[in-house]
Amino acid sequence: MTRGLSLAVFLVAIVGCSDTGPTSVTDTPIVVTPPPPPAATPFPGITAALTLDPTQLLNYATPTLPAHYAGLIGSLTDNGRTAPVTNAGATLGRVLFYDRQLSINGTKSCASCHAQASGFSDPARFSVGFDGVGVTTAHSMRLANTRFYEPGTMFWDRRAATVEAQATEPIINAVEMGFDAAHGGLDSLLRRMRSLAYYPELFQLAYGDSTITTDRLQRAVAQYVRSIISTGSRWDTGYAAVFNPGLPDRGVNQAIASFTAQENRGRELYFTPPPQGGAGCSACHVAPTFALVANSLSNGLDAGETRIFKSPSLKNSGVPGPFMHDGRFATLEEVVQHYDNGIQNGPALDQRLRGPNGQPLRLNLGPGDRAALVAFLRTLTDTQLAVDPRFTDPFRR
Numbered sequence: 001m002t003r004g005l006s007l008a009v010f011l012v013a014i015v016g017c018s019d020t021g022p023t024s025v026t027d028t029p030i031v032v033t034p035p036p037p038p039a040a041t042p043f044p045g046i047t048a049a050l051t052l053d054p055t056q057l058l059n060y061a062t063p064t065l066p067a068h069y070a071g072l073i074g075s076l077t078d079n080g081r082t083a084p085v086t087n088a089g090a091t092l093g094r095v096l097f098y099d100r101q102l103s104i105n106g107t108k109s110c111a112s113c114h115a116q117a118s119g120f121s122d123p124a125r126f127s128v129g130f131d132g133v134g135v136t137t138a139h140s141m142r143l144a145n146t147r148f149y150e151p152g153t154m155f156w157d158r159r160a161a162t163v164e165a166q167a168t169e170p171i172i173n174a175v176e177m178g179f180d181a182a183h184g185g186l187d188s189l190l191r192r193m194r195s196l197a198y199y200p201e202l203f204q205l206a207y208g209d210s211t212i213t214t215d216r217l218q219r220a221v222a223q224y225v226r227s228i229i230s231t232g233s234r235w236d237t238g239y240a241a242v243f244n245p246g247l248p249d250r251g252v253n254q255a256i257a258s259f260t261a262q263e264n265r266g267r268e269l270y271f272t273p274p275p276q277g278g279a280g281c282s283a284c285h286v287a288p289t290f291a292l293v294a295n296s297l298s299n300g301l302d303a304g305e306t307r308i309f310k311s312p313s314l315k316n317s318g319v320p321g322p323f324m325h326d327g328r329f330a331t332l333e334e335v336v337q338h339y340d341n342g343i344q345n346g347p348a349l350d351q352r353l354r355g356p357n358g359q360p361l362r363l364n365l366g367p368g369d370r371a372a373l374v375a376f377l378r379t380l381t382d383t384q385l386a387v388d389p390r391f392t393d394p395f396r397r
C-alpha cells in the first residue's frame with residue numbers, strides 16, 4: 001500500500017516535469033523515445049513482388065571488364081553507344097524480362113525462351129508460345145554480347161533496326177506473347193502494367209516519374225539486354241594472360257596455358273585463315289566478343305540463298321542447343337561439318353567462305369581437327385554469366 005502510493009506520487013512528479021520542463025535538482029533531461037515509425041518502405045509494390053532492394057541496385061552502369069574489353073563499350077562496335085545503361089533502367093528491364101504478365105495469359109516471359117542457364121536461349125529447336133501450342137518459326141537467339149553487333153539490327157534476318165525496336169516485337173507477336181492487335185496491342189499491356197504496383201515505382205526509379213510508355217519500356221529492356229556481357233569463359237581467363245594491346249593481333253594467336261593441346265589446336269584453326277591451313281572462323285565471328293562482323297553475308301546453309309542472316313555472338317555456343325536460324329544443326333559437330341565440307345553456293349554466299357576458284361570453300365579438316373574446333377568453341381561457355389545475380393529472376397515466386 002505504501003509502495004503503491006509512493007509510485008503514484010513519483011509518476012505525478014514525472015508527468016509534472018514533462019509538462020512544465022525539468023525541475024529536478026539533478027537537471028537530468030527526460031528522454032522521451034519516439035515510437036518507431038511504421039515499417040513503411042517508399043517502394044511497397046517492389047518490395048512485395050520482387051526480391052530487389054531499390055536502395056541498393058546492382059551495378060549495370062559500370063561493369064567490371066577485363067583489359068581485353070577496354071574501349072569496346074562506347075566504341076563503334078557498341079550498338080548501345082547512344083543509350084547509356086543506368087542501374088535503375090537495367091533493373092526495370094530485368095523485371096520486364098522475367099515478367100510473365102508481358103504475355104496475354106500470364107504464362108510466358110522473355111526468359112521462357114531466353115534462359116540464363118542455357119546461354120539466354122532455348123534448348124528446344126522452336127520455342128512454344130503463350131498458348132502452349134503455337135511455336136516460333138526460328139530458333140531463339142543467345143543474348144550474350146548482343147550489344148557488340150555493330151549494325152545494331154536484331155533478329156536472324158536483321159528486320160528490327162535496334163535493340164529498342166526489337167523489345168516489343170515478341171510482346172505483340174500473335175504466337176510468342178500474344179498482345180497482338182486483336183488483343184489490344186501494347187496499349188493493353190501498358191494498362192495492365194499501370195495496375196501492377198511495382199511498375200509505377202520502377203519507372204519512377206528509372207525515369208524520375210512513374211509514367212509508363214512504350215518508349216520507356218523499350219529503352220529499359222534494351223538496357224538490360226545490352227548489359228548481358230560475357231567475360232567469364234575459360235577463353236577469357238586464358239586469353240587475359242596473353243592479351244597484348246601492343247601486338248597487331250592483340251595476342252589472340254598466342255597459345256593459352258590453361259588450355260588442353262586439343263583446345264589450343266582448335267584455337268589455332270579458329271584464328272588462322274584457310275590459305276594458311278586454318279578454318280578462318282575469326283574473319284566473321286570476331287574476338288574478343290565473338291560477335292558477327294558487320295559486313296558478313298550468308299554462310300551457305302542452302303543452295304541459291306539470297307537472304308543475309310546475322311549470328312548471335314558465339315559466346316555460350318557450347319551450351320547444348322540447336323544452331324542456325326532454323327535450328328537445323330543439333331550439335332556443334334554438325335556445325336563444324338557444315339563449314340568443313342557442306343557450304344552451298346548462292347548469290348548471298350560470303351567471299352570468305354569461297355575458295356580461290358570462287359566455289360564454296362572445302363576445308364577437309366579431318367576428324368581430329370574438327371573435334372579440336374568443337375573443343376575450342378566449348379571454351380567460350382561462360383559459366384559465370386549463367387549464374388550472375390544481375391540476370392537472375394527477381395520475382396518472389
Ligand code: HEC
Nearest residue numbers: 109110113127128129136138139140141154155156170176
Ligand atoms: C516464345 C519465345 C520467345 C519469347 C517469349 C521471346 N523471345 Fe526473343 N527470340 C525468340 C526467337 C525465336 C528469336 C529469333 C526470331 C527471329 O529471328 O525471327 C528471338 C530473338 C531475340 C533477339 C534478337 C537477338 C539478336 O542478336 O538479333 C532479342 C534481343 C530477343 N529475342 C529478346 C527478347 C526479349 C527482350 C523478349 C521479351 C520481351 C523476348 N525476346 C521474348 C524467342 C522468344
Ligand code: HEC
Nearest residue numbers: 279280281284296299309310311323324325335339350352
Ligand atoms: C562469312 C562469315 C562467316 C564465317 C567465315 C563463319 N561464319 Fe559462322 N555464321 C555466319 C553466319 C552469317 C551465321 C548465321 C547463319 C544462319 O543462321 O543463317 C553463322 C552461324 C554460326 C553458328 C551458329 C550460331 C547460332 O547461334 O546458332 C556457329 C556455331 C558458327 N557460325 C561457327 C562458325 C565456325 C566454327 C566457323 C569457322 C569454321 C564459322 N562460323 C565461320 C557467318 C560466318
